[in-house]
Amino acid sequence: MNSYLESIKKQFLYYKMLGEKAMEQLTEEQLFWQYNEESNSIAILVNHIAGNMLSRFTDFLTTDGEKGWRNRDSEFTNSFLNKTEMMNYWNKGWECLLTTLEQLSEKDLEKIVYIRNDGHTVVEAINRQLAHYPYHIGQMVFIAKMLKNEAWNTLSIARNKSGDYNNRKFSQEKSKRHYTDDL
Numbered sequence: 001m002n003s004y005l006e007s008i009k010k011q012f013l014y015y016k017m018l019g020e021k022a023m024e025q026l027t028e029e030q031l032f033w034q035y036n037e038e039s040n041s042i043a044i045l046v047n048h049i050a051g052n053m054l055s056r057f058t059d060f061l062t063t064d065g066e067k068g069w070r071n072r073d074s075e076f077t078n079s080f081l082n083k084t085e086m087m088n089y090w091n092k093g094w095e096c097l098l099t100t101l102e103q104l105s106e107k108d109l110e111k112i113v114y115i116r117n118d119g120h121t122v123v124e125a126i127n128r129q130l131a132h133y134p135y136h137i138g139q140m141v142f143i144a145k146m147l148k149n150e151a152w153n154t155l156s157i158a159r160n161k162s163g164d165y166n167n168r169k170f171s172q173e174k175s176k177r178h179y180t181d182d183l
Helices: 002-024 042-057 072-076 083-103 122-151 162-170
Strands: 112-115 118-121
Touching: 002 042, 002 083, 002 122, 042 072, 042 083, 042 122, 112 122, 118 122
Parallel strands: none
Antiparallel strands: 112 118
C-alpha cells in the first residue's frame, strides 16, 4: 500500500502542475475573468479548491473534513486583490494537503475519517478529493485555453504529435514507473 501513497502524491502533484502551468499563461486580469455571472473565474476556482483542501486536510485523521470555520459559499466569490494573494492561498491549500499525505502511513489507510458525518476510509476520502480537485483544475485549464486561443501552450500531447510521443515512449525499456515521472 505504500505504493498507493506514493502514487497518490504524484497524482496530486501532477494536477497541481497542470493548474499552475495554465495560470502561468494568463495575465492577472485573465485570472479574474468570468464568462458570465453564473460562471467561475480561475481565481474563484482557486479559492474553492484551496478552501476545500484546508477544510478536508487540517487535522485529517481527527476532525470532520467539513470544518466549522469553513464558509464554502464564500469560496465562490472573488476575495483576492491580486494574483499574489491568489497564488499564496493556492499554495497554502496544497501545502496542507501534501503535508498531510506525507504524514500518513500504510496503517492509516483503513482508518475512518468523516466528511459531514459520512464515514470514509482514508483511501476513500483521498480518492474523493482526487476526483474533486482535477474536476475543477480541468475547468481552470479550459478557461485558460479559451482565453489564450491560438497562443495556448498545450499541457498534454500536442495535436498531431501522438506518433512522436508514442515513438519516444516505446523507445524506452519496459519498466515499472509512474506516468508522471518523465514529464
